[in-house]
Amino acid sequence: QVQLQESGPGLVTPSETLSLTCAVSGDSISGSSTYHWGWFRQPPGKGLEWIAAISHRGSTNYNPSLKSRVTISADTSKNQFSLKFNSMTAADTAVYYCARHVYGAGLGHWGQGILVTVSS
Amino acid sequence: DIQMTQSPSTLSASVGERVTITCRSSQSISSWLAWYQQKPGKAPQILIYKASSLESGVPSRFSGSASGTEFTLTIDSLQPDDSASYYCQQYSGFPWTFGQGTKVEIK
Numbered sequence: 001q002v003q004l005q006e007s008g009p010g011l012v013t014p015s016e017t018l019s020l021t022c023a024v025s026g027d028s029i030s031g032s033s034t035y036h037w038g039w040f041r042q043p044p045g046k047g048l049e050w051i052a053a054i055s056h057r058g059s060t061n062y063n064p065s066l067k068s069r070v071t072i073s074a075d076t077s078k079n080q081f082s083l084k085f086n087s088m089t090a091a092d093t094a095v096y097y098c099a100r101h102v103y104g105a106g107l108g109h110w111g112q113g114i115l116v117t118v119s120s
Numbered sequence: 121d122i123q124m125t126q127s128p129s130t131l132s133a134s135v136g137e138r139v140t141i142t143c144r145s146s147q148s149i150s151s152w153l154a155w156y157q158q159k160p161g162k163a164p165q166i167l168i169y170k171a172s173s174l175e176s177g178v179p180s181r182f183s184g185s186a187s188g189t190e191f192t193l194t195i196d197s198l199q200p201d202d203s204a205s206y207y208c209q210q211y212s213g214f215p216w217t218f219g220q221g222t223k224v225e226i227k
Contacts, residue, residue: 038216048156048164048207050216061214064121097163104170106154106211110163 002027004098004111012092012118018085022098022111023078030056030076034103039072039083041094042113049094053101054081088118122146122210126219134227139195141222143208148189152212155184155193159204167206168193200226 008020022037029037038053052062052072060072066085074081085092095113102108123146133139143153151171156164166175168184171191181196195202203226208219 047221048158048209048218050218053214053216063215099163101211101216104152105173106166106169106209107156107164108166108169108175110165113163 002100002109004100004109006096006098006111006114008096008114008116010115010117012088012116013120014089014118016088018083018088018092018116020083020085020096020098020114020116021080022082023080024100025079027100028076029074029079029081032056036061036101036103037074037081038099038101038107040097040099041092042097043091043094051085051096052083090118092116093118121215122149122212122217124208124210124217124219126208126222128222129220130223130225132225132227133198135198135200137198139198139202139224141193141206141208141224143191143193143219145189145191145210145212149210149212151186152210153184153186153191154209154211155182156207156209157202157204158207164207195224198224198226202226 003025005023036053039051054072071084097113099107099110125144153171155168158164167182171186172184183194185192206222
């Protein structure tokens with residue numbers, strides 16, 4: 001059974017860069033051409049927003065509204081993928097999730113989420 | 121970007137009632153739509169994919185349908201455990217987008 005686990009700081013100072021990692025177990029992030037691995041976020045009390053995704057071959061896609069501030073990457077040797085989000089502001093306070101998308105079948109597996117608060 | 125317009129934003133229904141949530145896409149997404157259930161403090165869980173395919177392990181009282189650019193999630197015989205927020209998501213292409221969500225409350 002595939003499992004995803006987010007890790008990173010729970011508190012970030014305004015203007016800093018957020019670095020998050022999603023460790024994957026039970027599956028290989030480079031193992032299937034039908035997978036995308038993605039990052040999402042959800043501000044407190046609000047809806048879900050897609051941030052970025054990376055394919056098994058390392059091709060990337062970004063939310064146009066966030067693209068200038070975000071980088072997604074993968075480390076196949078550690079079977080994990082990461083998100084860097086620069087110039088953080090209070091508006092970026094949210095629960096950040098990683099998830100696996102299977103072609104045609106949606107986001108079937110999610111991490112538990114990590115709350116990131118942006119505050120001085 | 122494809123916009124997903126979901127309604128209603130909240131609904132309140134009694135146990136045993138039939139509940140319907142609608143999502144409309146701003147352009148054709150074929151059947152590339154999923155529905156998720158999210159309970160407070162938890163990650164979303166997929167219910168339906170490809171508009172009408174029930175995810176393994178999901179109770180059969182949940183169903184999805186599509187007509188053009190209008191998509192519907194139906195909960196037959198609402199149960200107390202169904203109290204949650206529900207989101208649609210299109211994955212026809214990038215950027216992936218979600219509906220605004222529907223909060224379902226039990227009367």
